[in-house]
Amino acid sequence: MRENPTRRRSLVFPSLPAAVLTGLIVMPLYILGANAILKGFAAHMELRLTLSLLWGIVGFIAPVLYSTVDVAYLRRSHRLSWAVMFRPYTAPDAGSSSNNLRGFYIPTWQRLAALFASAVVSTLVMRSIGVNF
Helix, strand or coil: CCCCHHHHHHHHCCCHHHHHHHHHHHHHHHHHHHHHHHHHCCCCHHHHHHHHHHHHHHHHHHHHHHHHCCHHHHHHCCCCCHHHHCCCCCCCCHHHHHHHHHHHHHHHHHHHHHHHHHHHHHHHHHHHCCCCC
16 A cells, blocks of 8 residues: 555654754754844845845745644645635634644644744754854
8 A cells, every 4th residue: 555645745844853953953044144144234224124034034934834834734624725815704613613723723833832942942052152143
């Protein structure tokens, strides 16, 4: 029996190990990159703001969303589609809200807490070894 490749991929991202690795690796890179942008383009205010915005999206928002939000669950529950985005919001039935809480929100917040804790640890380690930012 062959395993479904989309199912296997969803076991890796998002997950707690992916969130921890994002916090340990990506967050220090984000801090160092933002620091380099702010110091390197101090005289060019518009360029600095544009680069900071792009770096924020690429270096912070994309990795955090990729490692914590379960997009496959949103697609399965039909909450992430163009048709749903442009329709008026209708309240979900009572049963689906508890399923969403247990199936989506609680795991996502657990992964965000793990990402935050690992980002704090990696930042403190960087400060203790003498990296100034």
